[in-house]
C-alpha cells in the first residue's frame with residue numbers, strides 16, 4: 001500500500017504533528033510492501049506537488065493540530081485546491097489525525113464532522129479520524145513520557161498497514177478524556193485561579209511580541225473605536 005501523509009502543522013517538521021506521524025508511519029512501514037511519503041502543507045509553494053501526490057496515492061492521511069477550533073490555514077488552502085477532484089473516479093480513501101492543545105477530545109468533534117463531509121464531497125471512503133487531545137507538550141517531553149502514546153500510534157499504523165482499517169480500540173484510547181470529569185474540572189479551575197494554565201501560552205505570546213495584543217478583535221465592527229491596550 002502507498003500512503004501519503006500530509007502534515008498540516010505550521011511548525012512543519014519541528015511540531016507535535018510530525019512527532020505523532022513519525023510513529024504512525026513507522027508502524028505502517030513495518031508491514032512488508034508498504035511505503036509512505038510525508039509532505040508538509042506549510043510548504044505552500046509545493047501545492048502542485050501536493051496535489052499530484054494526492055492524485056497518485058492509494059491512501060491519504062491528513063494530519064493537523066486544532067487551530068482556533070478548526071484547521072491551520074495551509075490545511076484549508078489545500079482542501080480548497082481539492083475541489084476539481086470532487087466526485088472523481090478513483091480518489092484515494094482518506095483518514096485523518098486531529099490533535100489539540102485543549103485536553104478534551106470534544107473540542108475536535110466539530111472538525112471531525114467537517115472531515116466526514118469532505119470525504120463525502122470528494123466521493124471517497126472515509127477510513128476514520130484519530131483524535132488526540134492535550135498534544136502541546138509532546139515535543140518538549142522526554143521520549144520516555146511519550147512511550148505509551150507512541151506505542152499506540154505505531155500499533156495503529158501497523159494494523160492500518162496490514163488490514164486497511166483503524167483499530168477502534170486504540171482510537172478510543174487515544175481520544176481520552178472526551179470531557180473532564182468533575183474532579184479534573186476542579187483541579188483545572190484551581191490551576192486557572194493560580195495562573196498556571198495560562199503561564200505557558202503567555203510565555204509564547206511574549207516570545208512573539210503579541211502579549212499586549214492578546215485581547216484584540218481586529219474584525220469586530222467597532223474595532224476602530226476601541227481604545228488600545
Ligand SMILES: Cc1cc2nc3c(=O)[nH]c(=O)nc-3n(C[C@H](O)[C@H](O)[C@H](O)COP(=O)(O)O)c2cc1C
Pocket residue numbers: 009010011012014015016017018065066067068069070099100101102103107135136137
Ligand atoms: C495559533 C494557535 C491556535 C490554536 N488553537 C487551538 C484551539 O482552538 N484549540 C486547541 O485545542 N488547541 C489550539 N492550539 C494548540 C495546538 O493545537 C497544539 O499546540 C498542537 O499540539 C500544535 O501542534 P503542532 O506542533 O504540530 O503545530 C492552537 C495553537 C496555536 C499556535
